[in-house]
Amino acid sequence: MSSLLIGAYGADMGGGAAGIATARSAPDGTVVVAGPVLACPSPSWLAVRGDRLVATLEGTGGLAWFRRDGDGWAADGVVATGGRWPCHAAFLDDDTVAVASYGDGAITVLRHGGTAPAQRLEGSGSGPLPAQDGPHAHHVHVLPDGRVLTLDLGADRLHVHARGADGRLERIDSLALPEGTGPRDLIALPSGELALLGEWSCELLILDPAGIDFEIVQILALPGATPGADQAAALSLSADGRHLYAGVRGADLVSVIALEDDGARGIASVPSGGHWPRHLLVDGELLHVANQLSDTIATFRIGADGIPVPIAAVTTPAPTRILAL
Structure with a gap:
């Protein structure tokens, strides 16, 4: 049985959540939302490292820290991120988090116990689509070699950073992606390559991060998705590393x-079990899908062929992130 935390939108972002919900996932696919809610406004993204948990408070621009307290979590401070609409965060070390803010494209670095950001990297650029009127940072990813990657879905850019001895980030490279991609999510593959999800192009880009320059080795259209009508949302990797799952909002499906061995291949799309599949989590043989606008988490069992089969659903307000502990 897995312990889960559920990030969600509250009233300030049009949702009904009171904070971070706690849940558990049973082997039969049942997700039970139970236990205390960690009260905070619109914790849209969650990240955990050791005994620390952070939540981006998207509507208010804050970052909430929590620490383990027995079997639960205790509040450990809130600090302004220095960005507008923070939507993603990743730990750089036990005490330091990098935050991506959609509203202004900023990447900010925050340290536990600090009262203000330790560093702010400004966003810049735009893309060809109306929704790409300016920079919109949306993801932070730390490579095994220590490089820090950030995605800007407004500027169609993947930025590469080195981290100095003082902990500060230095932007050392920037990969221009095909116009209109809208890079939103990134996941490491067993091959050492990276899979990048284009929100606006509804494509999967396979990248080789070896060496100084990144190389795009494959671009694949998401099965069932229609660029211009749909918005790709999130990626999750099967436990055996043989399949990727992508949530597609609009069509409300999972690609x-x-x-x-010879690359990625689209094989199917299945209904997401709700409306607006914003986030996905593979949990062993199960796939959980956070359907934000239908206030549901749908659970699927992954078959031997990699195709998810629906088995259960649970109601929870405006889910935006499912985190396994």
Whole structure:
């Protein structure tokens, strides 16, 4: 049985959540939302490292810290991120978090116990689509070699940073992606390559991060998705590393991609079990899908062929992130 935390939108972002919900996932696919809610406004993204948990408070621009307290979590401070609409965060070390803010494209670095950001990297640029009128940072990813990647879905850019001895980030490279991609999510593959999800192009880009320059080795259309009508949202990797799952909002489906020796191949799409699948989590043989606008988490069992089969659903307000502990 897995312990889960559920990030969600509250009233300030049009949702009904009171904070971070706690849940558990049973082997039969049942997700039970139970236990105390960690009260905070619109904790849209959650990240955990050791005994620390952070939540981006998207509507208010804050970052909430929590610490383990027995079997639960205790509040450990809130600090302004220095960005507008913070939507993603990743730990750089036990005490330091990098935050991506959609509203202004800023990447900010915050340290536990600090009262203000330790560093702010400004966003810049735009893309060809109306929704790309300016920079919109949306993801932070730390590579095993220590490089820090950030995605800007407004500027169609993947930025590469080195981290200095003082902990500060230095932007050392920037990969221009095809216009209108809208890079939103990134996940490491067993091959060492990276899978990047284009929100606006509804495509999967396979990247080789070796060496100084990143190389795009494959671009694949998401099965069932229609660029211009749909918005791709999130990626999750199967436990055996053989399949990727992508949530597609609009069409409200999950695209299934097989990872094979000669590349990625789209094999299916299945209904997401609700409306607006914003986030996905593979949990062993299960796939949980956070359907934000239908206030549901749908659970699927992943078959031997990699295709998810629906088995259960639970109601929870405006879910935006499912985190396994």
